[in-house]
Amino acid sequence: GAVVSQHPSRVICKSGTSVKIECRSLDFQATTMFWYRQFPKKSLMLMATSNEGSKATYEQGVEKDKFLINHASLTLSTLTVTSAHPEDSSFYICSASRLQGQPQHFGDGTRLSIL
Amino acid sequence: GNSVTQMEGPVTLSEEAFLTINCTYTATGYPSLFWYVQYPGEGLQLLLKATKADDKGSNKGFEATYRKETTSFHLEKGSVQVSDSAVYFCALSEGYSTLTFGKGTMLLVSP
Numbered sequence: 001g002a003v004v005s006q007h008p009s010r011v012i013c014k015s016g017t018s019v020k021i022e023c024r025s026l027d028f029q030a031t032t033m034f035w036y037r038q039f040p041k042k043s044l045m046l047m048a049t050s051n052e053g054s055k056a057t058y059e060q061g062v063e064k065d066k067f068l069i070n071h072a073s074l075t076l077s078t079l080t081v082t083s084a085h086p087e088d089s090s091f092y093i094c095s096a097s098r099l100q101g102q103p104q105h106f107g108d109g110t111r112l113s114i115l
Numbered sequence: 116g117n118s119v120t121q122m123e124g125p126v127t128l129s130e131e132a133f134l135t136i137n138c139t140y141t142a143t144g145y146p147s148l149f150w151y152v153q154y155p156g157e158g159l160q161l162l163l164k165a166t167k168a169d170d171k172g173s174n175k176g177f178e179a180t181y182r183k184e185t186t187s188f189h190l191e192k193g194s195v196q197v198s199d200s201a202v203y204f205c206a207l208s209e210g211y212s213t214l215t216f217g218k219g220t221m222l223l224v225s226p
Contacts, residue, residue, distance in 0.1 A: 111156075
């Protein structure tokens, strides 16, 4: 149990495009979802924490208007990178937990490449 | 604040060699400690965890012991396989609410 699916796994698009990444908990209801960004040879940086039905809490330095997070249901959270530029190219990983304070289960990540 | 420091890689070993990846942490409270593994092109998978001092987490031949006195959680495996090649992340959490990750250590195992 506790499977998290992330889609798409890879996306390549032109600069200025907005890109939506989906994170779904397939066999459990996720009250809390997390979005991470992973730079090459560096660790995962938490971008934001979202609780179902409420606004996401962004980490310091993460632009809210750039990275739009929606957690409208207990099984789906989306991250939209608006007007993406090459510097937004990265590996984005989501995780989900049944309740705040419960273990996180990770998706397989999305490789975003902006040309 | 909380932080995790782990040895820089890559760690290059021959098959059946002994593996140690060092991890030390700084925490304001009494954290739980984790090792995650990331295979190429994939997300993170929980490898093992320990929630209190002297606990030993183990899985797939990997082990790590929560050492409060040295604030360490070193990962070990007695005999590595080519299929163990991956990036390993040490992490801590206080109440699971937020994970703090180390920078990751790449392990390369050759036949």
